[in-house]
Amino acid sequence: MSASDRTGLRADVRPEGCPTDLPVLLPFALAEGHPPARLRPVHGWLLCGVAVVTFPAWAQGAAVAPSPLDVVIKWAPLLLTGFAFNVAISLMAMAIGTFAGIGLGLAMLAEGVVLRRIAWSITQVFRNVPWLVLLFFVMFLVPFQVTVFGLRVPLPDWVKATFGFSLPVMANVAEIVRGAVRSVPNTQWEAAESLAFTRRQTLWRIILPQCAKRMLPPWMNVYALIAMATVQASIVGVTEMLTLTAQVHAAEGGRPELFAPLYGFAMLCFFLYCYPIDRLTAVLERRFETR
């Protein structure tokens, strides 16, 4: 690196007839900054292209057994069905968790001290316990069928898992609601009060509409987290993508070199699903930035 680089001055912009080589006497020019590197869809396609080109070449050595890429392509429909199931679980858990979470969040803002305390402790417990532990909790302690009005309703594993995932969602959404309501300036409450709005009216017609925008990015963040957490259901015996991946691996003879491509495929699916959500969250965050 030359001296002129370091001082941010460039010798080539020296004006005509300027006889000096001293950097201090040269006019000031900003050193070129580095644009931040970002992964673009193009990079993803390039990576896929590289994988497509290199996988068969790599597998040439073992001519007898089908190549890892062939295996992945052969089983892709089954694995993608499993992935769709993961997405379905995450969507349902998010729907249940959001409704319960909004209720819990509003309870944390209630005027009654007892209600507030109870809601606060519920939120803290469900936020601070590992999701996998909550999942175990629901899987083992909720019966496999319930009787409602003499009608026996079976609860299959995946329903219980969905319920298990909606518990942490509930606690996180409750915190988001509370944080968003707290971030609305006090003057809004006072203005509403002076216009003779009741507390409930103020909350529903003035405060919450303002909060919706602020709550969207963190809410989407929670969704991305829960979508990635659904694979944990395989640990408690729900047949979803990861379970199917292990079964496919066994069906292909349990060759150890198949592990990496198969789990890599699972990673790719989740990446392609979660990365756009992540980018969108960042964009919305920037757009909704107040102040």
Add this chain to the structure above:
Amino acid sequence: MIEAVQAWFQRLYETTGFNFTIFYDPYDWDRYVAGLRMTLLLGISTILISLVIGAVGALLQSGPSRLLRGIVNGFVVVFRNTPPLVQIFFFYFGLGTLLPDVRSADGLRAPILDNVQWAIVSLALFAGAFNVEIFRSGIEAVPKTTVEAAEALGYTRFKAYRHVVLPLALRVCLPALNNNLINLLKTTTLAYAIAVPETLYAVKQIWSESQNVLEMMLVLLATYAVLVGVLVWIMHRWERALRIPGYGR
């Protein structure tokens, strides 16, 4: 004292049916403590390694080399957007079987890294990716003029980063860092999936042998509540100790 506690829980079982085996059966107690110790080992080692990964990653991300920045960005993006459980499986099953074996002392073939080490590696990388982003946001919050002042005093880029930027950035991003480290402590339960004998694993063994699912579930919830509580307390102490009056809010 210990006998009294054991007798009390024994009586609790006989009178009410609440069977907290770990409090009167030394065998179950030992297993529980071993699990707790493993969770602490996982938690502490991954927290430390992920902090180093975060600091180094953030340094490289603001560095001059385009290639290194691209690599760090790719690492962050991939590890943030894939499920940690799949990462653990990918590392332990995928990479673990591809690596060559070594011969252990008694001549048996053993993998280079065992399941505990793979769990530490993959969890640290997972949390490290989040830490890179967190440290970067902290570094961006350090005023440019501060860096320029350091440069004017003759600091090199690395020295300025170590002595000026990082200490300030750390204070800015501590709340976010708190969150991520707590999350990491909770994520250590995923090591259960590759049979690392941590708390969840030990407790599950106990409840499947002693048939006391509900009681052990309560113990498990209480254990993690206490662990997370202790970590939160430590981080808040640290936050207060690091506070510079007049800097930040």
